[in-house]
Amino acid sequence: MMFAFNPEIISHRRSVRTYDGRPLDDEDLTEIGSILGRIASLSTPFGNAPLIRIIDKKSRDIGQAKRLGTYGVIKGESGFLVSVSPVHDHDIVDTGFLLEHLVLSLAGMGIGTCWLGGTFKRQDFLGDLPMDDSLVIPAVIPFGRPKDRTRVMDGVMRKMAGSDSRKEWSELFFRDEFSSVLTRESAGIWEEVLEMVRLGPSASNKQPWRVLLSDDDRIAHLYIQQTPRYAGNSFGYNMQMLDAGIALCHVTSMLNHLSVSYQMTDSDPGLDIPEGAVYVKSIEIEKR
Ligand SMILES: Cc1cc2nc3c(=O)[nH]c(=O)nc-3n(C[C@H](O)[C@H](O)[C@H](O)COP(=O)(O)O)c2cc1C
Numbered sequence: 493m494m495f496a497f498n499p500e501i502i503s504h505r506r507s508v509r510t511y512d513g514r515p516l517d518d519e520d521l522t523e524i525g526s527i528l529g530r531i532a533s534l535s536t537p538f539g540n541a542p543l544i545r546i547i548d549k550k551s552r553d554i555g556q557a558k559r560l561g562t563y564g565v566i567k568g569e570s571g572f573l574v575s576v577s578p579v580h581d582h583d584i585v586d587t588g589f590l591l592e593h594l595v596l597s598l599a600g601m602g603i604g605t606c607w608l609g610g611t612f613k614r615q616d617f618l619g620d621l622p623m624d625d626s627l628v629i630p631a632v633i634p635f636g637r638p639k640d641r642t643r644v645m646d647g648v649m650r651k652m653a654g655s656d657s658r659k660e661w662s663e664l665f666f667r668d669e670f671s672s673v674l675t676r677e678s679a680g681i682w683e684e685v686l687e688m689v690r691l692g693p694s695a696s697n698k699q700p701w702r703v704l705l706s707d708d709d710r711i712a713h714l715y716i717q718q719t720p721r722y723a724g725n726s727f728g729y730n731m732q733m734l735d736a737g738i739a740l741c742h743v744t745s746m747l748n749h750l751s752v753s754y755q756m757t758d759s760d761p762g763l764d765i766p767e768g769a770v771y772v773k774s775i776e777i778e779k780r
Contacts, residue, residue: 493533496748497596502688505596507655508604509646511636513568515549520601524635527597534593536586537740537756537773542577544590545621561613562634564645566606570636573605574617579628579729585772587630588737592692595633596745604638607631609695609731610724628729653697658690665690666704670766680709681777685746692742694735695724701739702769704761710779713761714739714772736772743775753778 516524524546531544547560548571560572573594577587595605609631617629650656665674665686676683682705689701702715716736724731740756747754759774 493530493535494748495530495534495593495597495745497600497742497745498749499684499688499746501596501600502742502746503691505599505605505693507606507650507693508636508638509566509606509649510639510642511566511568511570511604511634512639514570514637516570516603516636520603521548521550523601524594524598527594531590531593531597534590536589537737538582538586540578540583540586542575542583542587542590543621544594545574545576547572547574547617547619560616560632562608563611563613565611565649566608566634567643567645568636568639569634571634572617573633573635574621574629575631576621576623576627577630577729578626581730581733584630584729584731584733585737585740588734589741590737591631591633591734592738592741593745595693596741598635602637603635605633605635607633607693607695607734609734610727614727628727630727630729630731630734655697657697659699661686661690664699664702666702668704668707669763670702670704674703674705679705681750681752682709682712684750685743686712688742688746689739692735692738694738695731696722698722698732698735700732700735702766703739704763706761708779709777711759711774711776712743713759713774714743715765715769716772717766717769720768733772740773740775747775747777 577583667674704713760771
């Protein structure tokens, strides 16, 4: 199974927090169901298979009257994607990887989404999910048709996270060692791939991804520069590992889009890395 997202889809996606309040058409729900099926057969970076469920408004109106709380952050959604994962970092990376495939697939259908790692009432979403102390709901994702007019809350959340800007290349991407920046001009086929990492969503828009490209352009190593005392980590798992999964989704789906073969490998080069950074995964492409 392979997903290739057009760069247009990645670069135009924005978090949507105000939806039109209507259920999705049956065709859309069927399509989302089939995407969920395809995603279940993806190979994830660490080989784990987190659970992803869909709760749609129609079935909720009939069966489950309970409100699913988002502290007023989200309004008028047609449903939610809910994930359940072990708390281990590698499982969280895989959850981020799969959910971002859904986010981008929905964006391609004109359906809005918003990653929620913090501002949702976890107990509301438990339902009949198989939960125990080793499991968490790392994120839920509301979805629906965006409403033309947004609310004050949309602006507040965007402003708080600084959602309209992204870090420069020189802060994110490096060549061979962390003391040497990777310029766009010298990035070759990685230019477009890494640009799509840069534009991705991240928890509180911290953009913790750091990528170190090998001298011969063959291996890109992904690290996460962990935000010190990050509030998002108070839920019992490392929220920024979701961001790592998002980056790996963008890298691999862009390589698929460019028809470049690759492998995800554990090839930590064991370099001196900035304090607070952790190695996650490498992506090796075939030499052409
Ligand atoms: C893992 C993760 C968790 C997030 N959690 C929340 C959240 O709890 N509440 C919220 O309003 N936005 C949340 N966001 C959305 C980010 O604030 C948003 O993606 C970022 O500011 C960039 O804005 P954009 O998505 O519009 O490009 C989260 C995003 C990610 C990737």
